[in-house]
Structures are given as structure tokens and as C-alpha cells.
Amino acid sequence: MSLEIRTVHDDDIPGWILALSTGLLRPPVVSAEEIAHRRADYEPTRTQGAFDRGRCVATFRSFTQELTVVGGARLVSDAVSNVTVSPTHRRRGVLSRMMERDLRAAKERGDAVSSLIAAEYPIYGRFGYGPATWTTSWRIDVRRAGIDPRHAGPESGGRIDFASPEEVCALGPALHDRFRALTPGAVSRPGQWWERATGLVRFPNQPSPERQHVVYRSPSGEVEGLADYVIKDRWEAKQPQNTAQVHRLITTTPAAERALWRFLCSIDWVLHVDTGRRAPDDLLPHHLGDPRAAAVQEHADYLWLRPLDVPRLLAARTYPVSDSLVLEVEDRAGLAGGRFLLDAGPDGATCAPTTRSADLTLDVGELATLYLGDTPASRLAALGRVHEERPGALRTADTLLHTARRPWCPDIF
Numbered sequence: 001m002s003l004e005i006r007t008v009h010d011d012d013i014p015g016w017i018l019a020l021s022t023g024l025l026r027p028p029v030v031s032a033e034e035i036a037h038r039r040a041d042y043e044p045t046r047t048q049g050a051f052d053r054g055r056c057v058a059t060f061r062s063f064t065q066e067l068t069v070v071g072g073a074r075l076v077s078d079a080v081s082n083v084t085v086s087p088t089h090r091r092r093g094v095l096s097r098m099m100e101r102d103l104r105a106a107k108e109r110g111d112a113v114s115s116l117i118a119a120e121y122p123i124y125g126r127f128g129y130g131p132a133t134w135t136t137s138w139r140i141d142v143r144r145a146g147i148d149p150r151h152a153g154p155e156s157g158g159r160i161d162f163a164s165p166e167e168v169c170a171l172g173p174a175l176h177d178r179f180r181a182l183t184p185g186a187v188s189r190p191g192q193w194w195e196r197a198t199g200l201v202r203f204p205n206q207p208s209p210e211r212q213h214v215v216y217r218s219p220s221g222e223v224e225g226l227a228d229y230v231i232k233d234r235w236e237a238k239q240p241q242n243t244a245q246v247h248r249l250i251t252t253t254p255a256a257e258r259a260l261w262r263f264l265c266s267i268d269w270v271l272h273v274d275t276g277r278r279a280p281d282d283l284l285p286h287h288l289g290d291p292r293a294a295a296v297q298e299h300a301d302y303l304w305l306r307p308l309d310v311p312r313l314l315a316a317r318t319y320p321v322s323d324s325l326v327l328e329v330e331d332r333a334g335l336a337g338g339r340f341l342l343d344a345g346p347d348g349a350t351c352a353p354t355t356r357s358a359d360l361t362l363d364v365g366e367l368a369t370l371y372l373g374d375t376p377a378s379r380l381a382a383l384g385r386v387h388e389e390r391p392g393a394l395r396t397a398d399t400l401l402h403t404a405r406r407p408w409c410p411d412i413f
């Protein structure tokens, strides 16, 4: 079977969408809305397809994304998405060929890193990606949360209001910009993200329920938080059993976070709040009278990174103390490997190739796991995935890369 792998042309888009839907087990429907959205949003030179006798059987695209790193700098990332190979053509190396083309192009463009959300854990490690953030979701038992509805209003003196999708589209982007400056692991929201997230733009094969949107404003009127949720309506024997399923909740202050969770836990008829995917060290349980009222439902890897330019990556973040480290980075794809000296401190860092002997040896995917501070180097060493070449180097790496809070990527892309 001869397969052609190439970038897509404008008239390939309907067939490409059909292949995407087939690969993601969605109904095989191509709507005019989705074609228009793809045309507007896609970078044609970064959208690949595999074609068998003219039929699209695999999809892959990447786009320019900003990733917030430790200290607040934004790095351009090659964000990979919409990866599918039709069940008729799997396990013949099609993904491997599309990935290789994309990563080489990203390297040539000068992107320091590539990012994706892995559908399944075993797919992307072989391409040099490693999990860089994790996520946890909780189910709150509202009756145990210890929040008296008479005192559930914002303690800060701020206020919470419902908002229409149009209002959210107007105020959301600026709030999100402030939020992601504070959140290593957060990513930019491209093109029509807000219109899609609020339901102003919908595709028939991806039905999404109407959501309630709420906004938190500080006493001075500053927008500091935004949440959206749907109610899963259920009554039994005349008793309400409803669940509020939170889809997203972002804030720029702990007061906004606390006010929004307490609001969600004080809606009449709602017995449970499903939090959606939060940072593993989210403050949420501690905003409740009884933290055990929040039970973990899911805990998993989330954002995966693939270093492409180690010196730029390491120089872009900040470090809590001054120290240096020589890293021997192995990369079997030949894109980012080498030996690098990191000279780091609270005010900035430099990183450059070196001939000094290595302190630590690690694969490029393990560097991804260390980069945003989610996992200490000593933990990976205990698993045999980082090797200490100089006694004491692990302790130095643990201290240098440590962050007060774990990174968090709230978005899927």
C-alpha cells in the first residue's frame, strides 16, 4: 500500500475532517461550520494528512502556542494536536513519519519545545516527550463541605455574577492573560477558543451542553475569576441529587478562587460538585470546612513537553538559588541532545554547550518532566531514569529546579 504523507491543501479539508472524526470515534459528519473554522484557524504548512488512493486516512497538525515557564516567561511551543491514524492504517509507522516531519520543521523554525496532551500514556515517550504537568480532579460532597449558604458569599467583599457567553468572550481573554502569567504550564488559547468554549461556535458532531458562566470581581471591580459549569439534573424520591460539573475555573487571586468554590458549593439542590481537572496541589480542599469532603476522582499526567533547544529552554525559566549543573542530555532523534552547562540564579540563567564532565545524565523526555518543577530529579533517579555522575548533583538539581507550586495546564488542545 503506497501512502502519501503531505501537508493538506484547501480542498483536502472536508476529507481531513472526516478522517479526524473517524480517528477520534466521532460521528463521520463534516459540517460547513467546521470547514469554515478549520480554514480560518489552520496553518496549512503545519497541517498534515496521509492519503491512500486520494482518501485521507491520518491527520496531524501543529500550531504556535505560548507556554508559561517558571518565573512567568512565555516560550513559543510547537503545539501538536488532532493526531489520528484511521483504524484501517494503524501500526504501520504513519504517526512516526508525521511526527518526525513536524519536529524537524519545529527545530528548523527555532521553537524551543513541542507540547501536546497525550490521549494515552504509551504513545509519545518514544518521540522524546515526557509528562511535565499532572492533573487531579475531585468530587465535593457538598453536605460535608461545611459551607453555610448564609455565609457563602465572597468574604473578600467582592461579588459573583452570572455572565452571558458574549460577556465571557469580552472579559475572558484579558483575565486569562493575567492568569497564565502566574501559572507555569498554562498555554495560550488560540483563534476562536473563547467562541468554541462558550458555545457561540459549535460543530454538529461535537455537541456541547449550554454552560452557566460566573464571574468574580474584586471589591475594586477587577475581574479576578471565571468559572463555567453544567448541572447534571437528577432527582430521586422527590429529593434533589444534582451535580454541578465544573468545566473550567481560573482565577488570579486566592480570594477569587475561594469565593467561586464556595459559591459552587452553596447552590440549592446541588449535592455534589465535580471540579474538573485542577493542579494536583490545588488549594480547593482547603477552601472547604472539611477538606475530606473533596474526594480524588482522577489523578493523571497531562501536558507533555518535548525539548528541542535545551539551552533556550533552561535559560528561559528562573531558579530559586544560584548554582550550576552540567547535564548530559540524550536524544536518539538527534534534535536536542548534547552536554550543557546551566548557570542559574534567581535573576536569570545562562545555558550553553560545554566540554566539562557531566553531573547528571538523562534522556530528553526526562528533562521535560523536570523542566517545570513538577518532579524532583532524585525521584526520577530512584526510578533509574536520571543518573548521578557526580555525588551531590541530584541534591543540586532538586534545589535548583524546585518550585513552590506544581505547574498546571488547565486546557486541552
Ligand SMILES: CC(=O)SCCNC(=O)CCNC(=O)[C@H](O)C(C)(C)COP(=O)(O)OP(=O)(O)OC[C@H]1O[C@@H](n2cnc3c(N)ncnc32)[C@H](O)[C@@H]1OP(=O)(O)O
Pocket: 023, 024, 080, 081, 082, 083, 084, 085, 086, 089, 090, 091, 092, 093, 094, 095, 096, 097, 116, 117, 118, 119, 120, 122, 123, 126
Ligand atoms: C496530541 C493528540 O492528538 S493525542 C491523540 C492521539 N490519537 C489517538 O489516540 C486516536 C486513536 N489512535 C490512533 O489514531 C493511532 O493509534 C495513533 C495516532 C495513536 C498511532 O498511530 P500509528 O500510525 O499506529 O503509530 P505508529 O505506527 O507510528 O506507531 C509507532 C510506535 O508507537 C506504538 N504505538 C502507537 N500507538 C500506540 C498506542 N496507542 N499505545 C501503545 N503504543 C502505541 C506502536 O506500536 C509503534 O511501536 P513500535 O515502533 O515499537 O512498533
